[in-house]
Amino acid sequence: MFFRSDNCAEAAPEIMEAVVRANESALPSYGGDALSVTLAAEFARLFDRDIAFALVATGTGANALALCVVTPPDGAVLCHENAHIRVSEQGAVEFFTGGAHLIGVPGAHGKIDPHALEKILNAPTSRAPSCLSLTQLTETGEAYSLEEMKVLAAIARGHGLRIHVDGARIANALAGSEILLSQLCTEVHVDVLSFGATKNGALSTDAVILFDDALRNELAVRQKRSGHVFSKQRFLAAQWNAYLEGDFWLRLARRANDAAQTLACALAEIDLLTLKHAVDGNILFVKFPTGALSALNKQDIPFYVWEPDVIRMVTAFNTPDEEIAGALEELKRLCA
């Protein structure tokens, strides 16, 4: 039963095969290989312009690297108060930036409230915020609309801030919409993007996508000194090429989202359970009657208890129907 997180899932076979194929001969290291060269062209096509990129192996690495090139040591990053960079990365941003500050902005359902953002930006402070970080898909599983992101970015840019998107699950946010990634990045004026693949079928790779060419060298230096430069970059590039080819990444995300919808629909039939947030991607927060879960032994609950009476469930590109059915049985059992 693996609804705990999408990072428990396997890699997609197509991506694994690409990694195996990348092992057919000796190749130049540090990005001099043909797979990396191809990827550069793929990214240029995907984003409709030349960009700088850094392939890393973890989401925390991607976020910290992305943010440190647009945030000075005395700067501040505004993000949702429950953003992963703020609550789950153990000070990575503070470390990479040399002491910048993360300021949590409130907002319902994991989305930054524009008025709260304005209020913080207008308050007198000794430390000027330098960057707004938007998480898409948000931590609650809801997606910002393009319009919502544009409003927040416009407020931030009006105060001179840079825009970062933590897109660890951006595929899930885009899979169900008509919006292209390039369109999102352009219209939201994104300066730097953490582009996730690990949670969506890759073995282990996320990328930093940098739109400001003037910072290209800074990114390269920071990547190296943080130990995130791969000598055998071929194995990351191979994953990315397979991931992007024919919009495979969006198809993977759609499968995960579909599984989430199936689960959500079935849950609607269970009287005592409710969904805490809208299901815009592959994450569900299932609310139990007050006290129902706390009455049980923790080891009897085969799910991730996120907070008292709330279970978080995450589907993956390959979540089988039987597993959804099994999960529903378990959930019913827990209600009883």
Added chain:
Amino acid sequence: MFFRSDNCAEAAPEIMEAVVRANESALPSYGGDALSVTLAAEFARLFDRDIAFALVATGTGANALALCVVTPPDGAVLCHENAHIRVSEQGAVEFFTGGAHLIGVPGAHGKIDPHALEKILNAPTSRAPSCLSLTQLTETGEAYSLEEMKVLAAIARGHGLRIHVDGARIANALAGSEILLSQLCTEVHVDVLSFGATKNGALSTDAVILFDDALRNELAVRQKRSGHVFSKQRFLAAQWNAYLEGDFWLRLARRANDAAQTLACALAEIDLLTLKHAVDGNILFVKFPTGALSALNKQDIPFYVWEPDVIRMVTAFNTPDEEIAGALEELKRLCA
């Protein structure tokens, strides 16, 4: 022609297969998977005691993490003046430690000279050195004898220093000797080891091996906040399990070393070429007559020109005989 570095080589098929096998089902993330549990037992067996470890994907990541848990921000790491951490990692140690200082110690053939070490340790200084970092195999391709390492470590410990070993190529150093890795770590009183696999047949993984249990939590925290914790750790653990099984790692290194010996013997027959250092592992530095190389166009030299008139060649576990023969032809051509 890929003698440029061992990181241009493929992953060993046995290791790639292990990675493919690791993809057979969903598994707990962040090291809760069975492969990681097995690996912990494997490491305990290999080192003859319980150790803490961190699986990372790069050698720089391993070195910086290893050193930052034994070096305070105002500390200093003593290493050979040409050590990789000092000349090639773009300040990673300074970054991870929060400002510690790297002090280069001279010594012939990439080995720290004990008298030079003593002299530096006895000199008055405002910044007490906190750690000695020994590179084995050294940057020149020579290996320290166990006795040499013990002498240097004893001097350092006499001044209260911790001992780190940069073992990016420790397999190549040990492959030709009778010395066990556990024996080396015990007799040299190693506190923390960067254990390399990437250059010796893995896809991408090096490990930090920590012998001081009191620092276990510090290592975990630092690994997380530097972005080096893998959610899908299974893919690193799988590589390590295959690498260690039946001393596969030593067999891989022996193959690379044998190729280096074949090359070295053939080179001895070429009048104008000499070897700059003893060939104790898989690295050779080939010295040309003065001016021979600088007379040529760089693009006509299919090798890594390390310094004027010196080429560095690195063999791998799968360097074919034909490639050695081809390289010899090229070298002869360059002399002519």
Added chain:
Amino acid sequence: MFFRSDNCAEAAPEIMEAVVRANESALPSYGGDALSVTLAAEFARLFDRDIAFALVATGTGANALALCVVTPPDGAVLCHENAHIRVSEQGAVEFFTGGAHLIGVPGAHGKIDPHALEKILNAPTSRAPSCLSLTQLTETGEAYSLEEMKVLAAIARGHGLRIHVDGARIANALAGSEILLSQLCTEVHVDVLSFGATKNGALSTDAVILFDDALRNELAVRQKRSGHVFSKQRFLAAQWNAYLEGDFWLRLARRANDAAQTLACALAEIDLLTLKHAVDGNILFVKFPTGALSALNKQDIPFYVWEPDVIRMVTAFNTPDEEIAGALEELKRLCA
């Protein structure tokens, strides 16, 4: 009209004379002078035990130094959400600690609410808080009672935290009470204290008082590398000796507090004005009718407008009665 801040006031003549006297002959540097030796004995007497100390010249320097010896790079400091270290020191704590996080705790009148503290400490988090920082006198001018501080410290210690007191105005907090500084430090189990003198009649000196002898060397190293070690320490020690002699520091604070009380009593007579917080020391926050101040030009208000309709006034050890009378006239004029 200088109610803007106590740091606009002169140095007390007695302290200035001590500085002049300290200039009578050549003396050893870096604390080897007799004045520093005397001060060590004075501090031991004042705190009823041997302590380590660092004399610095600014409150920010004192706070950052104090906190960095008890907070690891990945740690977190809990403080009131409006604490000076959080809102006014431009990331000094983040800088000195190498990336620790400041977590603001709410609470009325500048005092941390015990329930809010408990709640934050009991919430799951990836970054374990390492220190509680209490500001005494608080930013609102109210003083914690000894009992209140003990309750907060007990909660924090129960979670393994260290205790720091930001005592930039601790003299003003103690001057009106029966509590001795040594008693406060003992009963609250203070690990490290920022002991202010600059705002209370010194030229420029605050001290870090460290009660944990095991951290003595760490403090010395951090003081040096942050540029806060004075070669001519005599001039700081002289200020401290005069400040402490015969409880001069408490007498100075009492004078400032008395001036604040005079002002507060007179304000009570002015119909339209109210005090926003209790006046426990030398700070007053004067509340005007809504809109009264915003209707005026800023340059016509000879006071520190802290927030819309609120003026902050700070008295000093030498605030003359005429100035109080003049200020009252001005305040009345602003109401009209």
Added chain:
Amino acid sequence: MFFRSDNCAEAAPEIMEAVVRANESALPSYGGDALSVTLAAEFARLFDRDIAFALVATGTGANALALCVVTPPDGAVLCHENAHIRVSEQGAVEFFTGGAHLIGVPGAHGKIDPHALEKILNAPTSRAPSCLSLTQLTETGEAYSLEEMKVLAAIARGHGLRIHVDGARIANALAGSEILLSQLCTEVHVDVLSFGATKNGALSTDAVILFDDALRNELAVRQKRSGHVFSKQRFLAAQWNAYLEGDFWLRLARRANDAAQTLACALAEIDLLTLKHAVDGNILFVKFPTGALSALNKQDIPFYVWEPDVIRMVTAFNTPDEEIAGALEELKRLCA
């Protein structure tokens, strides 16, 4: 007997009087006082252009602040291998820059050798040097000629480096020459200067003088977050105003230099003693016959034994003739 260092000397009475005068009334804090305004004009006059400045209290603070605004975290500062920033400041530069590297350049008599500088700048390296730091007066007491500084700066600028001057004793270097400070800064293309006063008659103040206006805000931010902003800046500004008035600083330095010359001339008469370096300022290194000093008990030597058989002596602006005579007697006694 206080030839140990010029920081053992008193403050000059004229400067102490200025500090006392600065205490005559309440004044705005944080540089809003008239004394600071006057000083800004004085600096503009002295340097023949508008500059940004930061008044701090220690030489280490000045150097670390100065260097961190022109050196990125992954940068490197080139300085003489015995420079104070490299051997005596306990990693302050590494701390303030967030991990930059100090590279020691050799050279006789404390002066960087131009060929050694070229060699290091031309060597391949992963970390591009970003700044050259020249110490004037050097650690040996010798002064660079203007021409020597220009040659070194031209080499450095040719490689894109910034220029910093550590002028803790720049007064002593300039006092005996015709060269103006403004001329030196212009012709050497100095980007940022540590301008010392503490060792030359001030109570405690050195200044960072920044010639690149684009970095003005960066300097202000760094000064604040490192705890080097003085609320009562009046007491530093007063020292500087007195120091600069009528070139008082050069007159003070000349007196110290004259005392050094008197001492040097007398030493020339003592058969067994020699001077290790030329005496261009107020520092002398007196060489004893081999073994002469080591035969004695340390406590019998009332001087600073710098290295075996070498004593360092530093004169001050107020070193009395009797003290010089007494020192000579002692030196003779030690030889006997």
